Amino acid sequence: MPDVPVTEAQEQRVQGFVTAFQTLRAEVKKVIVGHDDVIGHVLAGLFAGGHVLLEGVPGLGKTLLIKTLAEGLELSFSRIQFTPDLMPGDIIGTNMIVEDADGRKHFQFQRGPIFAHILLADEINRATPKTQSALLEGMQEGCVTVSGVGHLLPAPFFVLATQNPIEMEGTYPLPEAQLDRFLFKLRVKYPALEQLVEIIDRTTRSREVDVRRVMTGAEVIGFRELIREVPIAGHVRDLASYLVLATHPQWERAPESTRRFVRYGASPRGAQALVLGAKVRALADGRYNVSTDDLRAMALPALRHRLILNFEGEAEGIDADRLLAELMEAAEQMATEGKEAFLR
Amino acid sequence: MGDASVLERLVADVIRQVRLRRAEFYGARGLLAGAIAGSMPLVFRETLGDLGYVLAAGLLLAGGLAGALYGFLLSVPVADAARIADRGYGLQDRVSTALEWGDRTDAGGLAGALVADAARRAEDVPRRRVVARRLPRSAKFIPVPLALGLALALAPPIPLPQGGLPNFSASTSDEDDEKDERVGKLEMDDRPKAAKRDPVTQRSEVQERTLTPRPGGGAPSQPGDLSALFKDTSLGGRAPDFNSFLKQGDERLKMLEQVDRLPDLAQDFTQRQSKMVFQKAKALQGGLNPGQFSPEKMRELLNEMERLGRRGGGSGGESGWGGDISEGMEALDQGQHDRAMQAMERALSKLRSMEDGGRDGKGLRGGREEAERRGAGRGRDRGAGQGGGMGDEGDFPEGEGSLPGRGTSPSAKGDATERLRGNPFDVGVEGEMRSGKKEGMDTNLVGKGVNMPSRLQYLGVIGQYRKMMEEAIAREQVPREYQEQVKGYFQSLDEK
Numbered sequence: 130m131p132d133v134p135v136t137e138a139q140e141q142r143v144q145g146f147v148t149a150f151q152t153l154r155a156e157v158k159k160v161i162v163g164h165d166d167v168i169g170h171v172l173a174g175l176f177a178g179g180h181v182l183l184e185g186v187p188g189l190g191k192t193l194l195i196k197t198l199a200e201g202l203e204l205s206f207s208r209i210q211f212t213p214d215l216m217p218g219d220i221i222g223t224n225m226i227v228e229d230a231d232g233r234k235h236f237q238f239q240r241g242p243i244f245a246h247i248l249l250a251d252e253i254n255r256a257t258p259k260t261q262s263a264l265l266e267g268m269q270e271g272c273v274t275v276s277g278v279g280h281l282l283p284a285p286f287f288v289l290a291t292q293n294p295i296e297m298e299g300t301y302p303l304p305e306a307q308l309d310r311f312l313f314k315l316r317v318k319y320p321a322l323e324q325l326v327e328i329i330d331r332t333t334r335s336r337e338v339d340v341r342r343v344m345t346g347a348e349v350i351g352f353r354e355l356i357r358e359v360p361i362a363g364h365v366r367d368l369a370s371y372l373v374l375a376t377h378p379q380w381e382r383a384p385e386s387t388r389r390f391v392r393y394g395a396s397p398r399g400a401q402a403l404v405l406g407a408k409v410r411a412l413a414d415g416r417y418n419v420s421t422d423d424l425r426a427m428a429l430p431a432l433r434h435r436l437i438l439n440f441e442g443e444a445e446g447i448d449a450d451r452l453l454a455e456l457m458e459a460a461e462q463m464a465t466e467g468k469e470a471f472l473r
Numbered sequence: 474m475g476d477a478s479v480l481e482r483l484v485a486d487v488i489r490q491v492r493l494r495r496a497e498f499y500g501a502r503g504l505l506a507g508a509i510a511g512s513m514p515l516v517f518r519e520t521l522g523d524l525g526y527v528l529a530a531g532l533l534l535a536g537g538l539a540g541a542l543y544g545f546l547l548s549v550p551v552a553d554a555a556r557i558a559d560r561g562y563g564l565q566d567r568v569s570t571a572l573e574w575g576d577r578t579d580a581g582g583l584a585g586a587l588v589a590d591a592a593r594r595a596e597d598v599p600r601r602r603v604v605a606r607r608l609p610r611s612a613k614f615i616p617v618p619l620a621l622g623l624a625l626a627l628a629p630p631i632p633l634p635q636g637g638l639p640n641f642s643a644s645t646s647d648e649d650d651e652k653d654e655r656v657g658k659l660e661m662d663d664r665p666k667a668a669k670r671d672p673v674t675q676r677s678e679v680q681e682r683t684l685t686p687r688p689g690g691g692a693p694s695q696p697g698d699l700s701a702l703f704k705d706t707s708l709g710g711r712a713p714d715f716n717s718f719l720k721q722g723d724e725r726l727k728m729l730e731q732v733d734r735l736p737d738l739a740q741d742f743t744q745r746q747s748k749m750v751f752q753k754a755k756a757l758q759g760g761l762n763p764g765q766f767s768p769e770k771m772r773e774l775l776n777e778m779e780r781l782g783r784r785g786g787g788s789g790g791e792s793g794w795g796g797d798i799s800e801g802m803e804a805l806d807q808g809q810h811d812r813a814m815q816a817m818e819r820a821l822s823k824l825r826s827m828e829d830g831g832r833d834g835k836g837l838r839g840g841r842e843e844a845e846r847r848g849a850g851r852g853r854d855r856g857a858g859q860g861g862g863m864g865d866e867g868d869f870p871e872g873e874g875s876l877p878g879r880g881t882s883p884s885a886k887g888d889a890t891e892r893l894r895g896n897p898f899d900v901g902v903e904g905e906m907r908s909g910k911k912e913g914m915d916t917n918l919v920g921k922g923v924n925m926p927s928r929l930q931y932l933g934v935i936g937q938y939r940k941m942m943e944e945a946i947a948r949e950q951v952p953r954e955y956q957e958q959v960k961g962y963f964q965s966l967d968e969k
Contacts, residue, residue: 139586302953358582362570364556392947417587418570420559440943444960 156201163324177405179312180288204246211256217263250290314434371460390442395435402431499544507536508618515625561603567591794820
């Protein structure tokens with residue numbers, strides 16, 4: 130094996146990331162009780178360079194979590210409450226006639242709330258598809274185009290959207306194309322008993338919690354670059370590929386459950402999300418490599434919203450999370466099939 | 474860098490463990506094969522003597538050793554071993570990733586830190602067995618051949634069978650003499666020997682058997698019928714004489730070539746052939762639709778009827794159904810299936826009339842009645858008939874032709890046609906929509922009839938509708954918010 134130069138700088142960079150990650154998490158946890166997984170995945174989405182969709186019933190602290198995260202970062206933050214009458218111009222901005230010092234009138238672009246580092250799109254499924262699609266370009270390209278003129282969004286640009294899964298009256302569920310733009314979809318669940326007691330204690334007293342700003346935008350961008358340097362072994366990468374392909378009913382080796390319940394599987398964007406999330410998790414754990422455990426941990430947030438069930442799947446009430454757990458097992462079997470058959 | 478050597482040592486240790494486990498695995502397989510092979514020399518210990526023991530032990534050991542050697546020498550890829558090390562020592566894919574990325578020329582970024590970290594952790598883990606023992610499923614059968622071999626070794630040698638197969642060839646007296654010499658005089662004296670007979674006497678006996686039926690052997694044989702040969706079971710009580718057996722076999726084979734003289738075994742031992750013909754004809758008519766009609770079957774049936782006619786004497790000749798059969802065959806050759814069928818029906822009708830006539834009073838028009846009818850002359854019958862009959866045969870008078878209302882049908886009898894609307898459930902057509910009110914009587918209800926709703930075949934259409942619904946939803950024709958309701962509706966139908 131050829132010698133690979135070991136630089137202390139590498140280890141220090143990794144150590145710096147681990148410290149920053151844990152500090153930011155600690156700041157958020159000052160306000161948010163429980164939801165450790167959700168916080169971890171939101172931070173993973175931030176450092177992986179993607180956007181996160183949080184789904185949960187009202188009152189679970191989704192919006193509070195995002196606001197707290199924004200407070201912990203030295204980044205600009207804006208919040209848009211999505212309503213049915215919200216227009217794309219309300220998000221992106223619009224050209225307005227302004228008068229200069231000479232009294233001449235001309236159009237000037239007035240930036241909308243999308244021009245912020247962290248954008249909270251609250252109850253995103255309440256706006257019309259036209260308005261929802263106003264976010265598409267910004268989320269994917271990092272810029273918006275108004276009247277043929279492109280406007281760059283600030284970096285890092287991080288969209289955190291929330292949606293309520295039970296109040297479906299008067300809502301416009303996100304189309305698949307827009308769902309695919311989100312790196313992760315997280316499900317915020319009810320707190321446990323101890324957590325609920327803690328929430329009551331914290332929120333019913335007149336004690337202000339001070340959230341410190343622990344990370345700058347430049348640091349976030351630096352960590353994003355570091356994340357992409359994390360090595361991944363061939364067999365781990367193969368496992369990710371098998372898992373994504375196992376969601377495709379057209380694939381000749383697709384498991385029976387996929388053929389039966391899935392209409393469309395995850396896109397390559399899903400595989401990217403899976404591996405990037407796994408890299409963040411590995412590095413946050415102080416590891417320099419991606420393990421199969423990282424893939425297992427990130428499979429649900431990265432792929433659950435990319436599985437489109439067919440009629441039978443929906444009629445049977447198939448849960449995407451359970452289906453993905455099955456597919457993970459099937460993918461692991463496929464990845465080791467023919468190899469190490471005797472060794473295991 | 475010294476760190477990488479730690480990883481290599483760790484992987485080498487795992488490879489060694491894998492080799493040992495594989496040697497155990499394949500050694501067990503080889504042992505089973507060796508044990509099976511080793512029991513063979515013990516079976517032939519009478520011939521091999523003490524060499525059998527040596528061979529058995531040698532094969533057993535050789536099988537086990539060969540298997541173990543094969544397993545030990547199988548290659549173990551380093552990447553696989555590294556993965557086993559990761560799993561076994563809980564290193565979370567550090568070793569496999571470090572080995573892979575350490576070898577890469579484009580390794581940069583965190584690869585160096587990864588190798589150093591992996592080596593540090595590999596050095597810290599205590600060495601232990603990380604490859605679990607696995608034995609083949611067939612290993613549980615190893616005691617069976619071992620026990621068998623042990624039993625064979627302890628038991629006295631098994632005597633092997635000697636001698637050859639008996640000589641079945643036809644032998645002459647000279648050969649018999651030679652056989653006497655070979656087998657030995659004493660043995661020949663003990664053996665029951667068939668008495669030698671004069672060939673002339675033997676032929677007459679055969680002929681006598683041919684012409685004289687055995688009592689209780691079924692219907693009387695016709696002259697020239699060789700069925701007596703087959704009925705003769707007297708050979709069973711005699712001493713085995715292969716020569717006469719072969720001679721009789723030759724005669725039977727010759728007889729089989731004469732198709733017309735074949736004995737009618739069905740008639741003799743099972744049932745009347747005419748009945749079989751009726752059954753076959755009924756089966757043929759039962760499946761008479763254009764797709765299922767088989768000219769071959771019909772030809773076969775006509776042949777059988779013709780043969781039956783010949784066997785029955787004059788009645789099946791030209792004056793009986795012979796003409797009909799000839800006509801049927803001719804029509805069949807010309808491809809006129811309807812005409813052939815009509816001819817066959819006529820022949821069947823005549824055949825049945827003859828059968829009825831032969832029942833002596835049991836039939837409706839048989840025996841005395843038939844005799845009287847015949848004696849009274851045909852004029853009366855002809856007078857009674859009003860249409861053209863089937864001819865002037867005595868057993869099928871005029872007026873009983875196939876015209877409707879003129880007597881019995883000549884076709885084979887079958888079940889009565891079901892009356893139209895005889896079944897209350899057949900009233901109307903399934904799924905047919907009716908306009909207005911319609912009263913129908915339901916025999917299961919007492920009182921006035923009620924409106925009969927149209928009875929769509931529910932199970933027949935629900936699947937079709939469900940499929941249409943699925944397609945509509947798949948094409949997004951149903952708004953998303955209504956999809957749940959639609960699905961719920963169809964699910965509720967399924968539950969019913």
